[in-house]
Amino acid sequence: MNSLSTMKQENSKNNSLIDNLSSQLSIINWSNPLIRIVLLGISSILLYIVISFPLDYKMQFIFGVAFIILSSYISRKFDNRFAVLLVMFMSFIMTMRYFYWRFTTTLEFESSLEAVLGYLLLSAELYGLVIMLLGYFQNSWPYKRESVPLPSDENLWPHVDIFVPTYNEPLSIVKITIVAAKLIDWPEDKLHIYLLDDGNRPEFKKFASELGVNYIARKDNRHAKAGNLNNALKESKSEFVAIFDCDHIPCRSFLQMTMGLFFKDNKLAIVQTPHYFFSPDPIERNLKVHREVPNEGELFYGIVQEGNDLWNASFFCGSCAVLKRKPLEEVGGVAVETVTEDAHTALKISRLGYNLSYLAIPLAAGLATDSLFAHVNQRIRWARGMAQIFRIDNPFFGKGLKFGQRICYSTAMVGFFYGVPRVLFLLAPLAYLLAGLQIYQAFALTVFSFAIPHVVMSQIAGHKIQAQFRHSFWGEIYDTLLSPYVLLPVLVALINPKLGSFNVTKKGGQTSANDYFDLRIATPIIILLGLNIFGLFYGTIHKIVLENGDVYTSLLNLVWVVFNIIILGACVFVALEARELRSTPRVQMTLPAAIYLPNGKTIFCSTTNFSSNGFGLLLPEGCNIPAGSTLSVGIFRGKEESIITAKVKKGGNELGLEIEKISQEDLIKLVNVTFSRADNWAKDWGNNRRASPLASLKELMGHGVVSPKKLLNLRNLNKI
Amino acid sequence: MFSTKGGVGKSTVTSNFGSVMNLENRKVVSMDCDPNNTLKYHYGLSQNYSEGHALLGLNNSPISSCVHQLSTGEKIIPFGNLTEAELVAYEKKLLEDPYFLKKQIASLQLKDNEILLLDAPSGSSIFTQQVLNAANISVLVMLPDAASYLTLERSLKLINKHCVGKDYIGTMFLVNQVHRNFELNSDVFDMLQYQLQNHIIVEIHQDQAVAESLANGMNILKYAPQSLATEDFIDAAQTLESYLLGN
Numbered sequence: 033m034n035s036l037s038t039m040k041q042e043n044s045k046n047n048s049l050i051d052n053l054s055s056q057l058s059i060i061n062w063s064n065p066l067i068r069i070v071l072l073g074i075s076s077i078l079l080y081i082v083i084s085f086p087l088d089y090k091m092q093f094i095f096g097v098a099f100i101i102l103s104s105y106i107s108r109k110f111d112n113r114f115a116v117l118l119v120m121f122m123s124f125i126m127t128m129r130y131f132y133w134r135f136t137t138t139l140e141f142e143s144s145l146e147a148v149l150g151y152l153l154l155s156a157e158l159y160g161l162v163i164m165l166l167g168y169f170q171n172s173w174p175y176k177r178e179s180v181p182l183p184s185d186e187n188l189w190p191h192v193d194i195f196v197p198t199y200n201e202p203l204s205i206v207k208i209t210i211v212a213a214k215l216i217d218w219p220e221d222k223l224h225i226y227l228l229d230d231g232n233r234p235e236f237k238k239f240a241s242e243l244g245v246n247y248i249a250r251k252d253n254r255h256a257k258a259g260n261l262n263n264a265l266k267e268s269k270s271e272f273v274a275i276f277d278c279d280h281i282p283c284r285s286f287l288q289m290t291m292g293l294f295f296k297d298n299k300l301a302i303v304q305t306p307h308y309f310f311s312p313d314p315i316e317r318n319l320k321v322h323r324e325v326p327n328e329g330e331l332f333y334g335i336v337q338e339g340n341d342l343w344n345a346s347f348f349c350g351s352c353a354v355l356k357r358k359p360l361e362e363v364g365g366v367a368v369e370t371v372t373e374d375a376h377t378a379l380k381i382s383r384l385g386y387n388l389s390y391l392a393i394p395l396a397a398g399l400a401t402d403s404l405f406a407h408v409n410q411r412i413r414w415a416r417g418m419a420q421i422f423r424i425d426n427p428f429f430g431k432g433l434k435f436g437q438r439i440c441y442s443t444a445m446v447g448f449f450y451g452v453p454r455v456l457f458l459l460a461p462l463a464y465l466l467a468g469l470q471i472y473q474a475f476a477l478t479v480f481s482f483a484i485p486h487v488v489m490s491q492i493a494g495h496k497i498q499a500q501f502r503h504s505f506w507g508e509i510y511d512t513l514l515s516p517y518v519l520l521p522v523l524v525a526l527i528n529p530k531l532g533s534f535n536v537t538k539k540g541g542q543t544s545a546n547d548y549f550d551l552r553i554a555t556p557i558i559i560l561l562g563l564n565i566f567g568l569f570y571g572t573i574h575k576i577v578l579e580n581g582d583v584y585t586s587l588l589n590l591v592w593v594v595f596n597i598i599i600l601g602a603c604v605f606v607a608l609e610a611r612e613l614r615s616t617p618r619v620q621m622t623l624p625a626a627i628y629l630p631n632g633k634t635i636f637c638s639t640t641n642f643s644s645n646g647f648g649l650l651l652p653e654g655c656n657i658p659a660g661s662t663l664s665v666g667i668f669r670g671k672e673e674s675i676i677t678a679k680v681k682k683g684g685n686e687l688g689l690e691i692e693k694i695s696q697e698d699l700i701k702l703v704n705v706t707f708s709r710a711d712n713w714a715k716d717w718g719n720n721r722r723a724s725p726l727a728s729l730k731e732l733m734g735h736g737v738v739s740p741k742k743l744l745n746l747r748n749l750n751k752i
Numbered sequence: 753m754f755s756t757k758g759g760v761g762k763s764t765v766t767s768n769f770g771s772v773m774n775l776e777n778r779k780v781v782s783m784d785c786d787p788n789n790t791l792k793y794h795y796g797l798s799q800n801y802s803e804g805h806a807l808l809g810l811n812n813s814p815i816s817s818c819v820h821q822l823s824t825g826e827k828i829i830p831f832g833n834l835t836e837a838e839l840v841a842y843e844k845k846l847l848e849d850p851y852f853l854k855k856q857i858a859s860l861q862l863k864d865n866e867i868l869l870l871d872a873p874s875g876s877s878i879f880t881q882q883v884l885n886a887a888n889i890s891v892l893v894m895l896p897d898a899a900s901y902l903t904l905e906r907s908l909k910l911i912n913k914h915c916v917g918k919d920y921i922g923t924m925f926l927v928n929q930v931h932r933n934f935e936l937n938s939d940v941f942d943m944l945q946y947q948l949q950n951h952i953i954v955e956i957h958q959d960q961a962v963a964e965s966l967a968n969g970m971n972i973l974k975y976a977p978q979s980l981a982t983e984d985f986i987d988a989a990q991t992l993e994s995y996l997l998g999n
Contacts, residue, residue, distance in 0.1 A: 582766040632960030632978035652978040664933055666980075671945065675932045745779060 062156050083128040092129075103489060107496045113173060116496050120168045124492035128140035131161060138474045150471040151461050152566055156453035159737045163450070164490055166443040171497045175342040177391055180292035186219055186294075191270035192287060192354070197228040197260045203235055206278040206643040209440060210245055211703040213276065218287045222662075224270055232262045242696060257350075270357065275352040280307065280398035280636030281707045290354050292392025301359035301386035305352045310393035342445075343436030345380035346390030347444065351398075361385045362445035368422060370529070379441055393412075397619070397707070408553055409515050415448040415518035416466025419525035422446070451512055453517030458512070458560050458596050461589040465571030468581060476584030516556035549612040554604055561600040564566040568593045620742060621706055625649060627657075628664040631682040639667060640686065642706045647677070649687040659683035662692065669705040674698040755893045755925075756907050757900060758874035761894050761928040763989075764962060766871040767794035772989035773969035774826045779866040781819065781827040784855065785883050786873035787839055789831040793996020795822060795970045797830065805856065810842045817858050825839060844877045854886035867996065874897060876910055884914035889996050891924045896941040900927075905948065924952045924992055933960040954988040957981060 080593045087095060103122045106115055132322050134154070141147035142417035165515060182189060198206050206227070213225045225245040229236045232249045250263050261275065272294070277284055290303045340346040347616060348355065350373070359381050360366070367376035426439035427433060461706045463469040472479065568590065575586035620641045627635040629647070640648035649665070651657065666673045675698055682688030694702065753762040753769075763786075765885055770780045783805070784791035797820070805815040821827050834842065846852050862868060866870050872883040884890055892907055894900035911923055932938045937958075946954060954960075957980045965975035972982050 624983075626957070626983075628931075632958070633976070634957060634961070635960045635978055636980045636983045655978060668933055673932050 038452045043364045064614065070730075078176065079125075082125055084132050089358075089475070089478040092478070093481035093484075096126060096489075099485060100488050100492070103492050107492055117172060119493045120361060122718060123489040124165075124168070126231075126485045126489040127164065128234065131157075132481045133478075133482050135488045136542060138479075140473050142473075146469050146471050147461075149463055149469060150473070152456055153471055154390060156456040156460075159449070159453040163443070163447060165444065166439060166498075167323055168493070170340065170343070170443050173342050175390075177293075177341055177389060179289045179391060179393065180296050182288065182292045183295060189222060189224045189291070190272055191224065192274055192291070193268045193270040194223065194225045195227065195228055195261060195264050195268075195273055195275045196278050197257050197264075197275075198232065198236070199230045199256070199260075201278050202644075203239060205231075207239060207699070208275060208644050208703055208707055209278050209281050210240070211700050212281045212708050214243065214245065215284055215700065215704050215708050216282055216286050217284050222270075224268065224289075225448045226264050226268060228260050228264050229536075230256070241296040245445045254486060255368040255373075258366040258368045264370075265357070265361070265365055272354055273360065274354045276396060279400065280351045280396045281394040281703075282352070284704075286395045287354075289395055290391060293328050293391070294356065297387055297389075299385070299387050300389055301356050301381045302348050302388045303348055303354045304346055304390050305395045306392060307352055307396045308351065309340055319742070328347065340440045341388075341390040343440045344383065344387055345437040345440035346388050347382075347441070348388075350374035352396040356386075359384060365537075370417045370419065370420035371413050375418065375441075375444065376425065378428060379421065382437055382441075383430065385432060397473075399592045404466055405515050408514065411514050412517050412521050413513075415451070415524045416521040418445040418448045419522045420529040423526055424468060448518060449522050451515045451522055453519075454511055454515035455519060455560070456712070458515075458600070459563070460594040461596070462570075464581075464585060464589045465575065465593065470585075474589045476582065479588060487561070494658065509599065509602050512599050517553075557600055557603045561597065561604060562591050564596045564600060568597065619643070619706060623705065624668045626666045626668075627651075628666065642702075646681070646688065646690040647676075649689060651685050651687065656685055657683055657687060662687070665689070667702065667705070669701075672701055672705070674701040674705070676702070753869065753891045753893055753998045754872035754880055755874055756876055756903050758796040760893045760895050760900070761869050761873075761956075762874075762929070762965065763794055765891070765926060765928065765956070766791060767870045767984075768985045769974050769989045769992065770826050770869055771824070772986050773867055773993060775822055776990075776993075778993070779825075779827075779863065780861075780869065781829065781862065782869045782871065783857075784831040784871050784936060785879055786871060787831060787834065787879065788873065789833060791871045792828060792830040794966060794971075795820075795826070795828045797828070802832065802833040804830040804834075806832045806834055806842050807838065808832075809852070809856055810838060810845060813857055814862055819860070840888050843878055843966075846882055850881065850885050852963065853882035857886055862938055863986065865997070867993070873897065876906075877988065879912075881914050884911065885901075886917055887915065889924060889992065890915055891926055891992065892927050893928055894930050894944065896931075896937045896944065897993075898928050898936075898940065901940050901943060901947075904905075904944070922952070924954065924995060925955050926954050926988060928956045929958040946982045952991065954984075954991050956984040956988060 049102045084232075096458070101120055101314045106122075107119050109115075134157070139150065139152050139154070185671050194216070196206065196213060200672060210225065214223075216223060227236060227240045227245055227247050229247065229249045232483040237247050237249070243527055246268075248264050248267055250260065253259065255262070261730075265273070274287070286577045288304075290305065293303050294300050311598045360377070362384060363377060367380060370376045372605045422445040427445070428439045433441070442677060459683075461469070463471050537697050539654055571586060571593065572589055576583065576590075621639060625637050625639050627637060629635070637649050637651045637655075642648075647667075657663070658678050658679055659682060661683075662676055663680060665678055667676065674694070676691055677693040678691050679688035681690050682689055753766050756760060766782055770782045773780045782791065782795070787806070789804060801820075803818045803820070805818055806814045808818055818832070819827050819829050848855065849855075857868065858870075871888060872880045872884045874880075889897070890909070890911055894904070915923070927941055927944055930937065930941050932941075941955070948976075959976075959978045959979055959981035961976035962972055962981050965972045968975055972979070972985060976982060
């Protein structure tokens with residue numbers, strides 16, 4: 033009886049305490065800056081405690097696993113923005129715990145050689161940390177911008193110049209882009225198309241005059257594409273300029289979807305749209321995963337640019353964009369100081385206080401680089417260019433940029449500096465296995481307990497942010513393959529930005545059968561792979577079998593080596609590129625068609641795919657036509673029919689045809705029916721499977737594709 | 753199926769429409785309203801087959817007795833072989849009553865979902881007028897040539913004059929022998945499409961298989977199922993069907 037009443041008394045005392053506290057709390061003015069500073073101070077102290085609290089390896093491991101389980105649960109169960117931020121924050125805690133421990137306990141080296149290598153490895157890890165943090169900031173709240181309709185009064189619509197720069201690409205591809213540009217829905221008298229031919233080729237000039245578009249050829253090729261564009265700016269005068277690479281085919285609704293944004297915001301200087309590709313890029317093709325695994329382009333254009341967009345830093349990417357002439361001319365035209373003239377131009381425009389927008393709707397489609405050589409070359413150029421910009425026009429310094437813009441621009445640039453860190457990671461375990469050097473002074477199990485939560489949590493957070501667009505471990509393949517190649521150009525550019533020439537991205541050229549370039553590309557990878565394999569065997573024998581050194585440390589390094597081998601192995605596989613027999617990529621499209629035979633009879637059939645200079649036909653069962661014949665083919669869409677004269681290159685029941693003759697009118701009809709239609713592309717974009725980090729790891733190890741959890745659309749793309 | 757010009761392919765269209773609709777399990781009856789009496793050849797009947805509705809009509813006998821059923825299930829009512837005198841008398845009868853044919857058709861007592869295809873002769877004679885008076889839908893068959901384009905106006909006048917009454921649903925335009933490889937053909941077809949853009953217009957491509965099928969006594973679906981002409985006929989027949997039955 034006594035205790036019960038005592039408890040009751042205590043309860044009521046507690047209740048009144050809580051009441052007291054909450055009434056006291058509600059008195060506080062939360063928007064007072066002083067209060068906020070105090071709050072910040074308290075949370076910082078709490079954070080510091082959580083990060084630095086020493087735990088032995090068992091407790092740390094349990095703590096880490098608990099966090100992993102909790103964040104996985106949150107990641108799976110909740111689909112809103114706060115879940116993303118929370119998972120990011122939890123990953124941040126685990127990562128900071130790792131680094132706190134790393135700095136305070138793992139850097140006591142025994143020899144100066146170990147110290148040098150040890151600090152090198154640490155700097156590589158710090159690079160990863162910086163990228164991770166910048167990435168979290170950049171992607172914390174992607175801005176899902178929507179298209180804005182144009183005013184209904186067409187008289188208000190501005191004049192638009194369409195620039196299509198070309199240098200050495202074949203006419204068969206450029207033709208299509210120009211025709212598609214002509215088909216863009218916009219008042220004819222306000223649409224001005226310019227074919228900018230730096231190659232000065234007569235057949236291009238002829239084509240332009242036949243089609244009725246402007247042709248500009250310079251006397252020299254100074255500053256390559258940037259110079260070409262600047263020259264065209266001088267000879268044109270519309271208020272807006274839309275730029276398409278000669279193999280980026282715009283769809284009809286391009287201007288309808290983008291121009292409205294300029295009416296809404298008159299400080300807007302650039303609207304950028306995604307680069308979508310018809311054909312697989314070399315990495316996808318080699319691993320035969322086109323359309324199953326998102327490619328690098330989708331990562332960037334799906335998520336990163338949207339993240340950039342929130343901070344007003346979704347920079348110009350050279351194609352599929354509309355720029356306002358006035359801001360462009362204010363910065364002196366397209367930048368010529370670096371080889372990534374597009375990003376640099378956007379940076380300069382941002383500095384003047386103009387706005388940038390990104391519309392995550394694919395409105396143009398094109399070729400991916402069609403050989404490993406070209407792919408690597410293109411990425412080298414981007415890495416070099418970004419390093420140049422970082423060096424001569426650093427976004428952290430100089431005026432005109434807001435804090436968010438500085439971070440986002442820097443992230444884009446620093447993101448290309450992964451060459452040195454990645455190669456270091458690929459070599460680090462060999463220091464112990466081959467030379468017994470302890471460049472990481474820690475008890476192996478402790479390393480496991482800190483490193484595993486750190487790595488796994490960052491994968492979980494990364495997956496939460498960008499699952500549809502990038503399977504966690506495919507990113508490793510991309511970065512690894514390119515790391516030996518971006519390493520030197522980046523270092524050189526950071527030291528002396530003027531060194532190094534501009535490599536043109538080769539597009540549309542043949543992937544030749546006797547091209548030894550691809551084997552040459554594999555060489556650094558093969559060397560790294562060889563070293564790791566050697567390290568695996570030597571390490572196993574010397575350290576495990578012969579029992580020299582600590583078992584746990586050896587195991588840790590061996591696991592690391594195995595992981596390296598898997599990745600490097602996949603890279604080698606990529607480099608042993610399948611020989612591509614066709615010279616141009618294709619778009620899959622089924623349209624009704626008919627073959628008109630010389631004897632006056634016909635065969636009703638359907639198309640299978642289209643390229644810039646040919647198409648495929650599927651004949652009815654039992655029908656066969658041999659290779660070598662020339663056919664007259666009609667392709668139908670609704671009431672329209674286009675007639676093509678084509679030669680059968682591949683005979684049989686499924687034909688491969690090369691276009692020999694097509695009237696200009698029919699070419700326009702054909703492009704209108706095939707390449708100009710956005711709805712075909714938009715279906716694929718962002719529709720990739722959402723795989724958990726575990727699933728993508730399994731894929732990487734070639735254990736077959738795990739069945740997807742769910743198919744997700746990034747957004748409702750039916751608006752097109 | 754009618755046209756003011758000759759040789760545009762009315763009978764071919766009639767018989768091939770019939771086979772398409774028949775394949776889709778519709779009950780189809782084709783009726784030859786042309787004194788030349790040639791529609792029967794499209795159905796494999798010989799020259800000697802002389803029965804037809806005209807003589808029965810002349811004698812005021814019910815025409816249901818001359819409905820010939822084929823093994824496919826399609827039915828055909830030939831015109832019949834008439835002597836010159838009989839023909840003159842029949843014409844006189846038609847002149848006296850513009851709706852004679854319509855009444856004859858009514859006497860067949862066709863069910864609601866049965867389709868009757870009337871093959872009219874070329875020109876604007878009394879026979880054609882009777883057909884137009886009786887039709888729910890008239891299909892103007894044309895070639896993509898200058899003559900068809902120039903006589904379009906006249907054909908439309910004919911329709912407006914005779915296709916009146918609450919039973920008339922509308923007109924469908926069929927351009928036969930389209931061939932995009934021939935410039936004049938292609939251009940005239942484009943012009944016709946433009947001129948008739950507010951109407952229902954279908955096309956049948958030029959295809960040797962059509963003529964060959966007739967020579968072989970078959971319809972195009974059986975003779976050349978994988979041809980473009982077959983596809984065109986299927987499309988056109990389905991368009992006609994939904995136009996007719998949708999109302």
